[in-house]
Amino acid sequence: MVFPMTRQRQPGPSGPGPVSRLRSWIGPLPLQQGLLFIGVLLLFAFLGQNTAESMHRMGLTPGFAFLSHQANFEIGESVLSYSAGDSYARALGAGIANTVKVAVVGCLLATVLGVALGIIRLSGNLLLASFVHGYVELLRNTPLLLQLFLWSAIIHALPPPRGAYTLLGSVYLSNRGVFLPSLSIEGLPAIVWLSAVVLVVLAALFLARRLFTGSAFYLPKSAAAAVGALALCYLTLTSLGFAASVEIPAKGGFNIRGGLSLTPEFAALLIGLVVNASASISEIVRSGIQSVKSGQWEAARALGLKPAQIMRLVVLPQALRVITPLMISSFLDLTKNSSLAVAIGYPDLVSVANTTANTTGQALEAIIIIGAVYLTISLAVSALMNLYNRRVVLRGEGKR
Amino acid sequence: MSQIELAPPVAPDWHRWREGLFSSWANGLVTLVTLAAILWLALPFFRWAFIDAVWTGTAADCAGETAGACWAFVGAKFRFMLFAFFPPQLQWRPALVLALIAALLTISALPRFWSFRLVPVWLLALVGIWLLMAGTSGLEPVSTNHWGGLPITLTVSIAGLAFAFPIALALALARQSDMGIVRYLAVAFIEVLRGVPMIAVLYVAMLIVPMALPSGAAIDKLLRAQIGVTLFFSAYLAEVIRAGLQVIPAGQKEAALSLGLSRIQMLRLVVLPQALTAVIPAIVNLSIGIVLNTSLLAVIGIHDLLNAAKTSATDPTWLGFYSEAYIFAALVYFAICFTGSRYSLWLERKLKASDRH
Numbered sequence: 100m101v102f103p104m105t106r107q108r109q110p111g112p113s114g115p116g117p118v119s120r121l122r123s124w125i126g127p128l129p130l131q132q133g134l135l136f137i138g139v140l141l142l143f144a145f146l147g148q149n150t151a152e153s154m155h156r157m158g159l160t161p162g163f164a165f166l167s168h169q170a171n172f173e174i175g176e177s178v179l180s181y182s183a184g185d186s187y188a189r190a191l192g193a194g195i196a197n198t199v200k201v202a203v204v205g206c207l208l209a210t211v212l213g214v215a216l217g218i219i220r221l222s223g224n225l226l227l228a229s230f231v232h233g234y235v236e237l238l239r240n241t242p243l244l245l246q247l248f249l250w251s252a253i254i255h256a257l258p259p260p261r262g263a264y265t266l267l268g269s270v271y272l273s274n275r276g277v278f279l280p281s282l283s284i285e286g287l288p289a290i291v292w293l294s295a296v297v298l299v300v301l302a303a304l305f306l307a308r309r310l311f312t313g314s315a316f317y318l319p320k321s322a323a324a325a326v327g328a329l330a331l332c333y334l335t336l337t338s339l340g341f342a343a344s345v346e347i348p349a350k351g352g353f354n355i356r357g358g359l360s361l362t363p364e365f366a367a368l369l370i371g372l373v374v375n376a377s378a379s380i381s382e383i384v385r386s387g388i389q390s391v392k393s394g395q396w397e398a399a400r401a402l403g404l405k406p407a408q409i410m411r412l413v414v415l416p417q418a419l420r421v422i423t424p425l426m427i428s429s430f431l432d433l434t435k436n437s438s439l440a441v442a443i444g445y446p447d448l449v450s451v452a453n454t455t456a457n458t459t460g461q462a463l464e465a466i467i468i469i470g471a472v473y474l475t476i477s478l479a480v481s482a483l484m485n486l487y488n489r490r491v492v493l494r495g496e497g498k499r
Numbered sequence: 500m501s502q503i504e505l506a507p508p509v510a511p512d513w514h515r516w517r518e519g520l521f522s523s524w525a526n527g528l529v530t531l532v533t534l535a536a537i538l539w540l541a542l543p544f545f546r547w548a549f550i551d552a553v554w555t556g557t558a559a560d561c562a563g564e565t566a567g568a569c570w571a572f573v574g575a576k577f578r579f580m581l582f583a584f585f586p587p588q589l590q591w592r593p594a595l596v597l598a599l600i601a602a603l604l605t606i607s608a609l610p611r612f613w614s615f616r617l618v619p620v621w622l623l624a625l626v627g628i629w630l631l632m633a634g635t636s637g638l639e640p641v642s643t644n645h646w647g648g649l650p651i652t653l654t655v656s657i658a659g660l661a662f663a664f665p666i667a668l669a670l671a672l673a674r675q676s677d678m679g680i681v682r683y684l685a686v687a688f689i690e691v692l693r694g695v696p697m698i699a700v701l702y703v704a705m706l707i708v709p710m711a712l713p714s715g716a717a718i719d720k721l722l723r724a725q726i727g728v729t730l731f732f733s734a735y736l737a738e739v740i741r742a743g744l745q746v747i748p749a750g751q752k753e754a755a756l757s758l759g760l761s762r763i764q765m766l767r768l769v770v771l772p773q774a775l776t777a778v779i780p781a782i783v784n785l786s787i788g789i790v791l792n793t794s795l796l797a798v799i800g801i802h803d804l805l806n807a808a809k810t811s812a813t814d815p816t817w818l819g820f821y822s823e824a825y826i827f828a829a830l831v832y833f834a835i836c837f838t839g840s841r842y843s844l845w846l847e848r849k850l851k852a853s854d855r856h
Contacts, residue, residue, distance in 0.1 A: 124679040132680040139684060146711040153710035224526055225519025227533045240787070240836035241829045242794035245805050249829070252821040438696035442798050449698055462706040469699045470691075477694035 150463060157460060165459045166191070172454055174446045176362050187455055194451030195472060201365065201447065202434040205372045209433060210426070212373060213380025220385045231381065238378035244439055246375055251367040251443045260355045269347045271355050277366040278348035281359035296332050303328035364445040368437065376433045380426060387422035388414060427484050431477055438473075448472055548826075558817050572820040573827045576811040580827060583647020583802040583810070589639060592631045593650040599627055600653050608842060610849070613776070621661050628654055643721040647802030649831065651721075655803070656790045659728040660736075660782075666729070667736035672766075674741055685737070692734035697795055700731045705799050724796055732789055739785055743778035744770065776850065783843035787836045794832075804828055 115123070125132060154161050166188040173183050177193035178200050219231050238246070255274055257264065263273035271278040303324040348358030361369070391414045399409040440447035449469055456465035521527040551567025553560050554574075561569035573580070582593045603624045606612050632650065634640035673685035692700065704727030708718065718726075747770050755765040797806035808828035812821045 126677040126679055128678060132678050136680050136684070149713055150707065150710045152714065156714075222529075223519070223522070224529045224533070225516065226530050226537075228519075230533060230537060236837060236840075237833065240791075240833045240840060242791040242805060242832055244794045244797065245825055245829055245832065248805070248809065249822070249825045252825065256822070435696040438698045439795070439798075441698065449696070453702070456706065462702070463710070466699060466702050466707060469702070470695050473696060473699065474691065474694040478690065481690075 154463070159460050161463065163464055165461050165464070168459070170455070170458070172458060174451065175364065175444065176446065187459070190451050191448065191455065191468060194446060194448040197445070197451075198434070198437055198440075198447040198449075198472075201368055201372065201437050201440070201445070202430075205369055205376065205433050205437065206430045208369070208373045209376035209380055209429075212377035214384050216377055216381035217384025217388070220381060221388060235378045235381060238375055239382075243371065243375050243436055244442060247367060247371040247439055247443050250371045250374075251364070254363045254367050260350065263350065263355060269358075271348055271350070273355065274363065275354060276363045277361040278355045278357075279359045279361070280345055280347045296329065299328045299332050300325050362445075364440075364443055367443055368440050368445045368447075372433050372436060375436070376429055379429045379432070383422055383425045383429065387418040387425070390421050391417045424484055424488060427480060431480055434476060435473060438469075561820070568826075569820050569823055572812075572817050572823050576814065576817060576824070579648075579811045579814075580804070580808050580824065581648045582650065583807040584645045585647060585650075586639075586641060586645065589641065592634075592638070592641075593646075593648070596628050596631050596650045596654065599624060599631070600650075600657060603657070610846075621657075625658055625661060628658075643719050646721065648807045649804045651796070651801065652790065652793050652804040653835075655721075655725055655728055655793045655796065656786065658725060659732050659789055659793075660786055662725075662729045663733035663736050666733035667740055668771075670733060670737035671740035671744060674737065675744055689734045689737050692731055693738070697728075697731050697792055698798060700727045701795060701799050703727065721801060724799060724801055728789070728793065728796075732785070735785055735788075736782070739778050739781045740774065742781070743774035746777055747774050780843045780847040780850070783839055783846065787839045787843075790836060790839075791832065804831060 122129070151161050167186050169184055170187045170190040171183055172190070174181050174190060174193055176197070178196040179189070179193045181189055181193040216231050216234070220228050220235075222228060254272075254277075257272050257274045260271070260273045260275050263271040263278075265271055269280045346357050348355050348360070350356075395413055395417065396409060399413040404412065437447055438449040441450040441453055444450075452465040452469050456462040459465075520530045547567040549567075553563075553567070553569050553571050556571045558569075558572070561571060578587065578590065582590050585593050603621065606620065607617060628650075630638070632641065632646055632654070633643070670685045670689060673681045674689065676682050676685075701724060704723040705720070708723050708726075712718065751769055751773075752765060755769040756762070760768065793803055794805040796803045797809065800806075802810065805828055808824040809821070811817070812819060812824045
């Protein structure tokens with residue numbers, strides 16, 4: 100298709116041109132600002148120059164060529180297949196995958212635990228609420244690193260697999276790690292079907308919201324849609340010839356076999372991050388729900404709504420506006436905190452990059468990679484959040 | 500507020516307890532189940548920590564099969580956990596530093612002392628801490644390699660706060676400025692530092708800064724870590740201060756300028772006193788975060804409180820009492836940070852109350 104190249108000139112005074120727009124963006128004191136900018140550039144150039152010289156003195160070539168060299172260290176565990184002798188790029192990729200794994204699982208579990216605790220704080224039972232309050236205070240007033248050290252010490256002090264603690268006959272706690280029952284589908288790697296299920300459920304929820312209600316929360320139909328989607332998933336998979344089964348770990352000889360096994364390091368990191376983040380999330384949920392003015396409750400009650408309806412139709416939509424951005428920033432915190440893995444031996448990105456820096460000497464490049472990965476995650480999430488905020492704010496203004 | 504606010508009638512304590520615990524059958528059941536669960540969780544811990552605990556003696560006393568927590572270990576390594584490798588015969592100096600920090604924080608916590616006169620007081624206190632730890636003409640010099648324990652944790656925290664403050668103030672003002680380049684430099688600095696984990700900043704301070712200095716120049720390891728902590732928190736503090744600046748209505752600034760105040764005077768006399776007072780509770784919370792996050796210094800091999808506690812459990816005569824060491828450190832951190840967070844809550848309520856008048 101061809102667009103006409105001539106532009107209709109609008110009547111009236113013309114808008115600001117690019118030069119004057121740039122000038123108004125720069126604002127007052129353009130010369131001094133320019134000098135400041137040049138000064139900052141010069142400072143970086145000076146530091147970069149020094150770094151390059153130091154690296155040459157140490158016999159290193161600055162740059163990322165080392166990424167394709169062979170890495171001669173092992174990685175304790177990894178989602179991506181990796182073994183000593185693969186390239187550094189692959190090792191770092193395995194580190195990133197491990198970071199993503201602990202962050203995603205951690206955020207999911209922390210949300211579940213945190214929301215439950217937040218609701219308990221509001222439940223009205225004094226003993227339960229005080230207990231959760233104590234839990235929150237304890238976790239928020241001690242360093243996360245200390246908590247991780249303690250979890251790590253506790254897991255390493257568990258009995259060996261032979262005498263492992265058992266919960267409900269299917270969860271084993273031992274110093275070799277934590278063993279959980281797993282759902283496995285023959286012939287398909289776990290990650291594939293797991294992400295498929297998550298995608299289908301999300302799509303179903305989205306559709307349910309669009310088709311039936313147009314409003315954010317309509318629990319029964321959303322739940323029905325999610326269950327339906329899950330059933331559809333299951334039926335499709337079984338009809339395609341994949342058999343799903345639950346595998347329960349069992350003691351065998353000197354180890355525990357079967358099921359889903361978490362290494363001690365991963366378990367300590369995951370438990371530490373989840374427990375720590377659940378404390379913040381429970382506070383966010385509690386304060387979010389409490390931020391809805393009591394007049395809203397009273398008005399809804401006066402309209403004859405039942406408590407569950409008030410929660411779903413009046414309180415939650417307003418509370419979520421407060422909760423969502425805070426929740427997302429605590430997900431980001433959890434992701435950044437997962438970098439403490441390096442202190443308890445879980446091979447996350449920081450840990451692998453640290454090993455890379457030690458074996459190659461390319462510390463600058465390793466740190467640049469760490470920074471770039473975390474910055475990408477942070478900036479992408481905050482861009483999404485700004486988008487969400489703008490939508491929510493606009494909607495709020497429009498309705499008022 | 501046009502509405503008259505009446506405080507709700509306060510029920511007697513036992514009444515509230517009965518209401519909270521046994522208001523209905525279901526609630527009573529929840530109470531009992533919770534009680535049972537807490538006892539089930541807490542009793543083994545209680546047994547370990549108190550009944551079976553070994554309070555005095557040597558490592559041999561703690562080695563028994565039935566022995567619980569070995570608090571004798573904490574007693575024996577108490578000095579090390581608090582002061583780490585500081586020469587024992589000079590330990591009055593870090594002890595005095597702790598007292599000095601406590602006095603400084605107490606003075607700063609009282610609203611009646613809030614003024615710009617606190618600035619020289621803080622600077623003097625920091626100089627005093629430095630002289631006591633490092634030594635001067637009269638005092639035997641102690642290298643920063645031997646500093647450690649709680650004084651490091653607290654000194655790095657308050658020095659971090661003190662030095663981050665002017666940087667953060669400048670960044671917050673720059674981020675609000677109408678000068679585009681200045682604004683974008685501030686945004687870039689803040690977003691980069693807030694987007695990366697603190698450990699990455701500490702790695703830069705440890706590994707990159709020595710390389711980036713001109714050959715021959717060197718900065719002490721602890722000082723580098725301090726710079727890293729300072730810059731990291733200045734980004735967070737800048738956002739806190741910016742939130743304070745945003746609540747000052749534009750009319751106030753315009754009024755101040757139309758009275759003939761210069762921009763600096765407007766900031767110093769009108770904007771900052773209000774903006775900073777409004778965010779003091781948030782600054783206190785951030786400071787708690789600093790104290791907790793200085794524990795990351797352990798990862799780069801500085802003997803802060805957490806690392807000192809961890810190291811004390813590697814003593815060959817007292818090997819492996821990690822849980823006791825961590826619990827002791829946790830109690831110290833908790834005492835400091837819980838006090839801080841209560842103070843912050845109290846302050847918030849007080850400021851809100853004074854706002855209403």
